[in-house]
Amino acid sequence: MKRISLIATAIFIMMFSACRDDENIVLDEEEAEEEVVDTADYSDWDDATHSKNAELNYDVVFNQNEVLRFDITIDPDDWSEMQSDLASIFSSGSSRPGQSLDFDNPLFVPCSFTFNDTEWYHVGIRYKGNSSLQSAYQSGNNKLSFKLDFDEFEDDYPAIKNQRFYGFKQLNLNNNYDDASLMREKVGADLFRQFGLASAQTAFCVVYIDNGSGPQYYGVYTLVEEVDDTVYKTQFEQSSGNLYKPDGDAASFASGTYDTDEFYLKTNEDSANYSDVKALYTTINSSLRTSDVETWKTNLEAVFDVDVFLKWLAANTVIQNWDTYGNMTHNYFLYNNPETSQLTWIPWDNNEAFQTGKQNSALSLSMSEVSSSWPLIKYIIDQSEYNEVYESYLQKFIDEVFIPDEMISKYSAYYDLLKDYAYAEESGYTYITRDSYFDSAVETLKTHVQSRNDAVSSYLQ
Structure with a gap:
């Protein structure tokens, strides 16, 4: 055994x-x-240009005196996946103006991004936009907008951990949709900022994409700063507040529309309770507005920066930007400024500004047509004290910012800067079917500034 x-x-x-x-x-x-x-080979990597420790270099990234050139190389298989993903999004359901597409999980693919003979590695790139993206895509126009994220693939490539582009993590390449002047996106953002509002920095650029067949010229784009990357951090004294991008019916703040799923929180996600946007919704629709107006105003000003909103409303109405609050339930951010504990308005997406006769007309200066469907306008402007502030900002905007001689000079300078690049845009990658359309669109901007100044002066008489 x-x-x-x-x-x-x-x-x-x-x-x-x-x-x-x-x-x-x-x-x-x-x-x-x-x-x-x-x-x-990561030989182009340099701390001053690529690392998270690099200071934000606005002078380089948002150079106001040149048209920047960006070269993007995408592997053919990744490019194919990108197109398939976009096709599946549009086949899953259509959108109407003002309604977001299903971009909760957009497909990022890696690309090589080159600027001034320097490469940034495995940069995330995806399509961006809503109804404008769908419209361009379905019409066969390849000049679509893109979002860049410079460390999107850092987990796959640890060597590029916390990669930045001169300090910036994310940037937007906006395609100047339906804008033959190529200027409206940039000018709108710059005017808001000049008027003292928080607004993204912008610059003109041209984009070339190589997806396997050599570099293709995609035309003139507007480089736009990302609000939830750097705008709220650099244009407010403190950056610890909640930043929201409302989108959908709840973005109107109309009675009966409150829905936390439509207030997309970009910061402090782990501690989200939405008490600040709930307070604004409750206050703006409170019965105190008619029974005790002074208490209502006090409560409103405790949670919402009414003065900033009225300043934005005045500027936005003068330049005739219809694709935002008052017509559309999107294209703005709200930042809960820690200094004031007030939700503060940040404008976004200005490519539809500076024009009349669109399918959705811009609001009139009097706001008389605005209904309770847009309570942040209707209920605030109905108060004579607030209406006086609004009208004072109308005058201030045309006196100090939207000045005809200065704007005409600016438009002429931008025309000279962009003309050769605009004329070089190619069929299938442009919203300019003839060179003369670019010329006439710029001239229309020049007449628009004078006509809007005249309209404000006439309204305030």
């Missing part, structure tokens, strides 16, 4: 050792996989 026991023990030990050897082989394979070294 002892001999048999010893033999059994020996067999068990041999079997256990064999299993351990197999396990070690598996572990060795796993370790080998973990130890795979990324041998890519």
Whole structure:
């Protein structure tokens, strides 16, 4: 019996050792996989241009005196996936103006991004936009807008961890949709900021994309700063507040529309309770507005920066930007400024400004047509004290910012800067079907500024 026991023990030990050897082989394979070294050439990497520690370089990224050139290279297979993803989004359901598409999980793919002969590596790129993206896509226009995220793929490529573009993590390449002047997006954002409002920095750029067949000229774009990356951090004294991008019916703040799912929180997601937007919704629709107006105003000003909103409303109405609050339930941010504990308005997306005769007309200066569907306008402007502030900002905007001589000079300078690049845009990658359309669109901007100044002066008489 002892001999048999010893033999059994020996067999068990041999079997256990064999299993351990197999396990070690598996572990060795796993370790080998973990130890795979990324041998890519990152020789262009420099702390001043690529690292998270780099200071934000607005002078380089948002150079106001040049048209920047960006070269983007995307692997053909990744490009194909990008197109398939976009096609699936549009096939899943159509959108109407003002309604967001299903971009909760947009497909980022890696690209090589080159600027001034310097490469940024494995940069995330995806399409961006809503109804304008759908319209361009379905019409066969390849000049679509893109979002860039410079460390989107840092988990896959640890060598580029916290990669930045001169300090910026995310940037937008807006395609100047349906804008033959190529200027409206930039000019709108710049005017808001000049008027003392928080607003994204912008610059003109041209984009070339190589998806396997060589560089293709995609035309003139507007480079736009990302609000939830740097705007709220640099244009407010404190950056710890909640930042929302409302989109959908709840963005109107109309009675019965409150829905936290439509207040997309961009900061402090882990501690979200939406009490600030709920307070604004409750206050703006409170019955105190008619029973005790002074208390209503006090409560409103405690949670909402009414003065900033009226300043934005005045500027936005003068330039005739219809694709935002008052017509559309999107294209603005709300930032809960820690200094004041007030939700503060930040404008966004201005490519539809500076024009009349669109399918959705811009609001009149009097706001008389605005209904309770837009309570932040209707209920505030109905108060004579607030209406006086609004009208004072109308005058201030045309006196100090939207000045005809200065704007005409600006438009002429931008025309000279962009003309050759605009004329070079190619069929299938442009909203300018003839060179003369660019010329006439710029001239229309020049007449628009004078006509709007005249309209404000006439209204305030």
